[in-house]
Amino acid sequence: MNLSCGSLLAKQVIERKFGWRVMPDRVANLTVPHHGRPACHYCDQCQRGCYTASYFNSPAVTLPAAARTGRFTLVSDAVVSHLLMNEDGKASGVYYVQGTTRNHREARAKIVVLSASALESTRILLNSTSRLFPQGVGNSSGVLGHYLMDHFTLEGAGGILASLKSSKREPIDNPAGYLIAKYMNTGSRRNRNFLRGYRFDGDASQSLYEHAFSTPGFRGEFRRKVREEIPYYFGITAQGECLPRYDNYVALDPEKKDAWGIPVLHVHASYGENERSNDSSS
DSSP states (O other): OOOOHHHHHHHHHHHHHHOOOOEEOOOOBOSSOBTTBOOOOOOOOGGGOOTTSOBOOIIIIIHHHHHTTTOOOOOOSEEEEEEEEOTTSOEEEEEEEETTTOOEEEEEOSSOOOOSOHHHHHHHHHHOOOSSOTTOTTOTTSOTTBSOOOEEEOOOEEEEEEEEEESSOOSOOOSOOEEEOOOTTBTTBOOTTSSSOEEEEEEOOBOSSGGGGGOOOOHHHHHHHHHHOEEEEEEEEEEEEOOOOTTSEEEEEEEEEOTTSOEEEEEEOOOOHHHHHHHHHO
16 A cells, blocks of 8 residues: 555655665555455554455455355354364364353364464364373473564654644545564674564654644634644554574462353563563664
8 A cells, every 4th residue: 555645755755865765554444346355545544443344354255255155054152162072182162151051062074274363263172172182182292382472562763744834634645654664683683682682663644633632722722723734643652573482381270260150371472682672773
C-alpha cells in the first residue's frame, strides 16, 4: 500500500537525516479483488474486524471457505482441555468444556490439527498427559514450553507535522504505517555489544478527532477548530527481539485453574544480558 502524505514526509526526513530505508509496513489487506473478496476500502478500522473480508482473518476468510465445502461443523464456546490419544500414541480427538453450560464433551477425528496459538497450544500439549505421555504430548525431551521468545518495545517518540495541517478530512485512511527494517548488525553496521538487532515502526497520518482532547476552547469556536484545523500526527517506536533462552519458559500451574477447571500457564520470563545491551545501545 502507498504511504500517506505524512508518512511520505517522514520518509523524506528520515532517509535524508539518517540514511535509513523507509518503506510501507506489511499488512494483510487486499489491494486488488481476490476470490470474491473486494480490495481494501481504506476505512482503517481493521481492529474491529472487516465486513468486506478485505482484511484477512479466520472468521471472515477461512471459516466461510470451510463452510462452503458442506463438510464443516463449527462448535462455538468450546474450551479445549487436552488431546485424546489412542494406544498407538496418535491423536484421535480433543476433550473440551462447553463454555456456557460447563458440560464436558469429546470430539473425535481421523486427523487432529492443533492451532490454538503459541501459548494455548503449549498449554493443551502439556495438559495432555497419559501413560504414554507422562509429561505431555511432544514433551519426551522436557523442552516443551521452554525457549519462550517475545519482542520488547523500546521508548517511542511522537509529535505533530505542522506543515501538513489541513481544513479538509481526507476521504480515506491508510491501514499501513511505515517500517524501518532491521539495519543494525547487517553489512558493515556492526555492534559487538549484542546479537541481532531491532526495527522501527511508525505512522504519520491525519488525526481522526483525537486532537479534540487537546484542543482548547468551548462551543462553536471549539467545534470549528476540531473540524477545520486537522493536524497530522507522527509517531515511531523501536522493537527488538529476545534471544531464545531455556530459562524463559511456561509450565502448568500446579494449583491455579481457569474458570473451566483447566490448569493455567505460569509464565517464567525475564530479559537477558543481550536484551539489556540492545536496549541501552539503541
